[in-house]
Amino acid sequence: MYFPIFRSRRLRATEQHRRMIRETRLSIDDLIYPMFVVHGRGVRNEIASMPGVAQLSVDLLVKEAQEVYNLGIPAVILFGIPRHKDARASEVYAKNGIVQQAVRAVKDKVPELLVVTDLCLCEYTDHGHCGVVKGHKVLNDPSLELLAKGAITQAQAGADMVAPSDMMDGRVGAIREALDQSGFEQTPILSYAAKFASGFYGPFRDAAGSTPQFGDRKSYQMDPPNAREALREIEMDIQEGADIVMVKPALAYLDIIRLARERFNHPLAAYNVSGEYAMVKAAAQKGWVNEDQVVYEILTGIKRAGADLILTYFAKDVARKMRR
Ligand code: PBG
Secondary structure (H helix, E strand, O other), X not given: OOOOOOOHHHHHOOXXXXXXXXXXXXXXXXXXXXXXXXXXXXXXXXXXXXXXXXEEEHHHHHHHHXXXXXXXXXEEEEEEEOOOOEOOXXXXXXXXXXXXXXXXXXXXXXXXXXXXXXXXXXXXXXXXXXXXXXXXXXXXXXXXXXXXHHHXXXXXXXXXXXXXXXXXOOHHHHHHHHHHHOOOOOOOEEEEEXXXXXXXXXXXXXXXXXXXXXXXXXXXXXXXXXXXXXXXXXXXXXXXXXXXXXXXXOHHHHHHHHHHHHHOOOOEEEEEOHHHXXXXXXXXXXXXXXXXXXXXXXXXXXXXXXXXXXXXXXXXXXXXXXXX
16 A cells, blocks of 8 residues: 555665664674583583584583683573482582582683573483472472572582573572572572473483483473463562573574563573574585574574573574674
8 A cells, every 4th residue: 555655675775774774683792602511521522413512521611611702602501411310419519510610610711701500400310300209290399409509509619690490389489598598699590480391402401411211391391382371480480589581492482582571571581492403403404494594583583572682502603603
């Protein structure tokens, strides 16, 4: 009805026009790079399903953290692979646990890089669940104590932010209280607030060795069809003291990101998870999609949906491109 008075193509004519008109801009400032740390020295275990991502021992992790910082990425999130797994997830709260060692080393050598620590029991339990198990039940409240202890030793090691990813009820409140009582009232909590029971975590479980030995995570992670429940989860975490709330995964949940952005005024993060990464890498390796182009579209789409921060295994690639 407006045509021919109005022609959309006028403002698409050149890259200069498009630059001026662009509504969403991805920035290096938005990115958090996930890293996996293992015991040992000189260890680099490539993860087959996540090309370009590896489990690194602390010495190599520090080098890569330096590279991440030099690329201008503000933060990393660390996942630990312990030496021993047991029923009580003891290495998650050990003073000299693998993540605690890694945090100390990175903060020593690359002090300005923000170090976020993922906080969950699943990498540390022999059964691979995110909580304490009795029979085949994952218990909620006993798990909170272990998470709270983990938050304290991570903060003592120098973590700039702790990120609970377990989906036990009440864990943000329990962690907040524990941190406050231990003198870490200034340590923020990035909560995996709306985390869905997703098939997109497959490659991560290879990377972190955290596949549950029985059952699945559906009794604690969210049921994928639920959007209103996701908003309730986010609201509860905010009430319990979360400083940043996260939606995870990102791509199949862009509507949740948008709803959360409209509803809440807290900083919002989204996790572009391992399966989302693996799909792009696999298709690109086959020559079926142009990797740079689809990565840009995916991350811009996550931001356009409303995310302020994006946790992504593509962070280094993107930062390299943007600096050119
Ligand atoms: C641990 C945790 C998971 C991820 C982050 N923290 C896996 C899971 O819940 O099974 C997934 C990250 C990814 O797939 O990239 N609770």
